[in-house]
Amino acid sequence: MDFLSLLEQGLIFGIMAVGIVISFRILNFPDLSVDGSFALGAAVSASVLINGGSAILATLAAIIAGFAAGSATGLIHAKGKVDGILSGILVMIGLYSVNLRIMGKSNIPLFAVNHLFASKEGSLLKIVLIVAAVKIVIDLFLRTHAGFVLRALGDNTKVVEGLGVNPGNYKVLGLGLANGLVALSGGLMSQYQGFADISMGIGSLVTGLASIILGESLLKRFGFIGVTTIAIVGSVIYRVILAMAIHYGLQPSDLKLVTALILLVILILEKKMGGKYARV
Amino acid sequence: MLEFKQIQKSFQTVQGEQVLFSGLDLAIQKNEFVTMVGNNGAGKSSLFKMIVGDMQPDGGDVLLGNHSILSMPTHLKKARIGKVYQDPAAGTIGIMTLLENMALADRKGERVSLQFAIRKSARERYGELLKDLGLGLENKLDTPMKELSGGQRQAVALVMATMKTPQLLLLDEHTAALDPKTARLILDKTQTLVTEKGIMTMMVTHNLQDALSYGNRLIMMREGKIVEDAQGRTRDQLSLSHLLEQFYTA
Numbered sequence: 398m399d400f401l402s403l404l405e406q407g408l409i410f411g412i413m414a415v416g417i418v419i420s421f422r423i424l425n426f427p428d429l430s431v432d433g434s435f436a437l438g439a440a441v442s443a444s445v446l447i448n449g450g451s452a453i454l455a456t457l458a459a460i461i462a463g464f465a466a467g468s469a470t471g472l473i474h475a476k477g478k479v480d481g482i483l484s485g486i487l488v489m490i491g492l493y494s495v496n497l498r499i500m501g502k503s504n505i506p507l508f509a510v511n512h513l514f515a516s517k518e519g520s521l522l523k524i525v526l527i528v529a530a531v532k533i534v535i536d537l538f539l540r541t542h543a544g545f546v547l548r549a550l551g552d553n554t555k556v557v558e559g560l561g562v563n564p565g566n567y568k569v570l571g572l573g574l575a576n577g578l579v580a581l582s583g584g585l586m587s588q589y590q591g592f593a594d595i596s597m598g599i600g601s602l603v604t605g606l607a608s609i610i611l612g613e614s615l616l617k618r619f620g621f622i623g624v625t626t627i628a629i630v631g632s633v634i635y636r637v638i639l640a641m642a643i644h645y646g647l648q649p650s651d652l653k654l655v656t657a658l659i660l661l662v663i664l665i666l667e668k669k670m671g672g673k674y675a676r677v
Numbered sequence: 678m679l680e681f682k683q684i685q686k687s688f689q690t691v692q693g694e695q696v697l698f699s700g701l702d703l704a705i706q707k708n709e710f711v712t713m714v715g716n717n718g719a720g721k722s723s724l725f726k727m728i729v730g731d732m733q734p735d736g737g738d739v740l741l742g743n744h745s746i747l748s749m750p751t752h753l754k755k756a757r758i759g760k761v762y763q764d765p766a767a768g769t770i771g772i773m774t775l776l777e778n779m780a781l782a783d784r785k786g787e788r789v790s791l792q793f794a795i796r797k798s799a800r801e802r803y804g805e806l807l808k809d810l811g812l813g814l815e816n817k818l819d820t821p822m823k824e825l826s827g828g829q830r831q832a833v834a835l836v837m838a839t840m841k842t843p844q845l846l847l848l849d850e851h852t853a854a855l856d857p858k859t860a861r862l863i864l865d866k867t868q869t870l871v872t873e874k875g876i877m878t879m880m881v882t883h884n885l886q887d888a889l890s891y892g893n894r895l896i897m898m899r900e901g902k903i904v905e906d907a908q909g910r911t912r913d914q915l916s917l918s919h920l921l922e923q924f925y926t927a
């Protein structure tokens with residue numbers, strides 16, 4: 398097993414898990430558009446790169462595109478009064494076509510262009526820096542007035558409205574932020590693996606949820622540990638588990654089933670132990 | 678001043694149209710603390726809902742400070758109004774700590790910003806506010822709200838609703854779920870806060886004695902109409918037995 402690349406992948410997917418923590422845990426919003434916005438990040442970043450854009454530009458463009466996609470889910474739900482789950486599904490399906498449009502074909506190789514991880518040299522350092530930056534920014538954000546409003550929204554929209562805040566606007570903002578991070582993760586992953594593929598996002602949401610729940614069940618019993626740490630650490634541990642599954646003879650194509658089973662087992666175990674951590 | 682003008686409201690029910698208000702008029706002045714009583718279904722909560730925008734009247738107008746507030750966006754209206762209702766879980770954020778809840782209330786009506794939510798010296802200031810309640814809440818600033826008792830939550834909700842002096846305070850059976858001792862404490866606190874800050878207040882209660890003991894104007898409603906409205910000396914002379922009698926003459 399190549400532990401370095403497991404760690405690197407775990408950290409990159411950790412950014413996605415932080416995004417999912419924001420929608421599922423903080424906003425309490427079952428955002429099913431994640432698979433689409435992860436692939437969107439990859440598609441946007443790859444097409445900026447092959448059109449001569451810099452790696453920084455490609456990565457920023459991925460974040461902005463993800464923010465727009467998340468806002469779309471939020472707007473459909475908050476202004477269009479469509480059920481939350483359905484809003485996410487609509488955006489996810491729509492994004493499949495959008496992503497194909499952006500890419501022009503179903504796979505874009507990035508071996509010929511310069512990007513963040515064109516040389517594997519120093520990749521761990523770059524990834525650690527990016528993930529640390531994301532973690533610090535989100536941790537700080539959650540302590541601001543706006544951050545408090547998002548946390549409050551996940552619990553009681555009426556109280557938020559009573560404070561003179563329009564709840565819909567902040568749901569849109571929160572979902573934008575969440576999917577901006579998911580797309581950032583997708584953009585980084587496409588550069589890391591050297592290609593973007595239209596099917597890259599499939600299973601992202603379940604993977605992310607499994608990571609978060611894993612992180613929660615392992616870390617929460619040690620007292621106060623922030624949601625961002627839980628997401629990132631959970632994501633790394635989850636990669637290691639998947640690698641072990643392959644090491645012991647499973648095919649990479651079996652991994653989605655493994656993910657589903659892991660999630661199922663954790664959910665059942667946690668419910669049995671009082672359901673303290675498992676909350677999807 | 679708060680003013681209801683010619684309020685009309687009816688509902689479509691299985692038995693056909695059910696009229697609740699047919700031209701209700703009511704004006705409440707700035708220094709008034711109105712206690713409201715009336716049988717179930719009299720329309721007390723509906724009046725409150727029309728003020729905050731959770732219900733739209735079919736006709737008439739609602740004015741706050743001389744301006745119609747019917748078409749104002751709900752969240753902007755609520756920014757100027759404090760409210761505490763019956764359900765202790767409904768007035769505060771359960772997953773956030775007492776300190777965090779107070780910090781949010783402290784910024785009520787402000788534009789949401791990227792400033793840190795908890796201001797310097799907040800801890801001491803909120804501690805002082807809570808200490809007045811005498812429930813020991815000043816030592817629970819880091820406890821999540823959902824771990825507090827209903828009475829404690831209701832006390833915090835009251836402090837939060839009045840922290841930024843609202844133009845109007847609406848209390849809908851806010852002590853109904855509390856034990857008699859805590860209910861008394863919250864009502865006393867309500868009276869003090871409202872008088873000190875001079876907040877125009879409407880308080881619904883089913884406890885007739887409370888309706889007489891607190892506030893400075895009493896209104897009794899029945900089937901969408903005001904059947905008793907007493908203030909000043911008339912109110913001072915009202916007796917519990919008279920109120921009870923009123924209640925049973927339907």
Ligand SMILES: Nc1ncnc2c1ncn2[C@@H]1O[C@H](COP(=O)(O)OP(=O)(O)OP(=O)(O)O)[C@@H](O)[C@H]1O
Nearest residue numbers: 688689690697715716717718719720721722723724
């Ligand atoms: N959305 C609605 N649809 C139909 N009828 C309604 C609706 N809201 C209120 N009503 C009716 O209006 C009447 C007044 O209700 P309201 O809740 O204002 O009474 P209340 O005086 O607060 O009573 P209580 O003391 O029980 O709280 C009731 O008959 C109720 O059935």
Ligand SMILES: [Mg+2]
Nearest residue numbers: 721722723849
């Ligand atoms: Mg009522």
